[in-house]
Amino acid sequence: MKLVKESKGVWQYHLAQNEADVLVGLLKKFPFTKIDAVKISKTDKHPKAREREKLLNESLAEHRKELKKLALDLIRPDKLKLEEKGLLMTLSSENRETMLQILNDIRVGSWRVLGEPDDLHTNTPQTSAKDLAYRSLMDLAGYFECGLLTTES
Amino acid sequence: MPTVLEPVTKPIIKKRHESDDDLAPTFYVICWNDPVNLMVYVTHVFIKIFGWNKEKAEKHMMEVHEKGKSVLVREGAEKAEFYVHQLQNYKLEATMEPAE
Numbered sequence: 326m327k328l329v330k331e332s333k334g335v336w337q338y339h340l341a342q343n344e345a346d347v348l349v350g351l352l353k354k355f356p357f358t359k360i361d362a363v364k365i366s367k368t369d370k371h372p373k374a375r376e377r378e379k380l381l382n383e384s385l386a387e388h389r390k391e392l393k394k395l396a397l398d399l400i401r402p403d404k405l406k407l408e409e410k411g412l413l414m415t416l417s418s419e420n421r422e423t424m425l426q427i428l429n430d431i432r433v434g435s436w437r438v439l440g441e442p443d444d445l446h447t448n449t450p451q452t453s454a455k456d457l458a459y460r461s462l463m464d465l466a467g468y469f470e471c472g473l474l475t476t477e478s
Numbered sequence: 479m480p481t482v483l484e485p486v487t488k489p490i491i492k493k494r495h496e497s498d499d500d501l502a503p504t505f506y507v508i509c510w511n512d513p514v515n516l517m518v519y520v521t522h523v524f525i526k527i528f529g530w531n532k533e534k535a536e537k538h539m540m541e542v543h544e545k546g547k548s549v550l551v552r553e554g555a556e557k558a559e560f561y562v563h564q565l566q567n568y569k570l571e572a573t574m575e576p577a578e
Contacts, residue, residue: 366573377559388567426568433569436514443513474518
């Protein structure tokens with residue numbers, strides 16, 4: 326995945342065919358994990374903090390539903406065009422942010438399923454097939470995040 | 479009929495002092511470290527949400543990475559809550575903690 330050019334808020338990336346296949350697969354199957362409840366504060370015991378936390382979790386659930394809809398929008402034919410030796414992906418700045426949020430949802434969600442390990446890279450013979458799958462998801466999402474954030478063409 | 483002198487009472491007008499706003503609780507918006515969010519991603523999110531330049535965003539990102547957390551802004555409840563929602567939409571662990 327390589328940035329081809331960015332101009333006036335339109336980003337174009339070249340993807341090899343196998344990269345495009347993987348990225349489309351990730352977006353089509355999003356989300357991969359259950360949504361986790363989050364804390365709004367580590368110290369605030371005021372009743373208002375509980376209300377805020379409830380609101381935050383409701384808002385995040387709604388946001389994820391919206392991301393799921395938008396994920397399918399990102400793989401429309403007008404955004405991914407066949408070219409020689411791969412595909413050209415064209416994204417607005419807004420599309421790019423959406424894709425980053427989806428990819429990081431996959432990355433962080435997979436990490437949580439894995440038990441929030443500090444060591445992200447060590448697999449052992451005891452690593453289960455399920456864990457290997459989530460580690461792969463985490464790595465793939467990170468790979469595409471880096472690709473999207475690369476500013477050099 | 480005797481005239482009764484009524485005491486002249488001035489209406490009590492509560493002056494709105496500038497310090498009224500100061501009394502409203504404020505919150506620190508804090509971003510916490512984790513091993514999963516990529517450094518380049520965290521920097522990007524700070525730039526996007528706070529409109530910071532790259533240097534400032536990287537300074538806070540490094541603080542999160544090295545010290546375990548960074549206080550990003552101090553704001554009133556509503557705005558702090560807004561920022562936490564924005565940061566959490568990007569899956570960064572962010573909380574709002576009472577400033578006092």
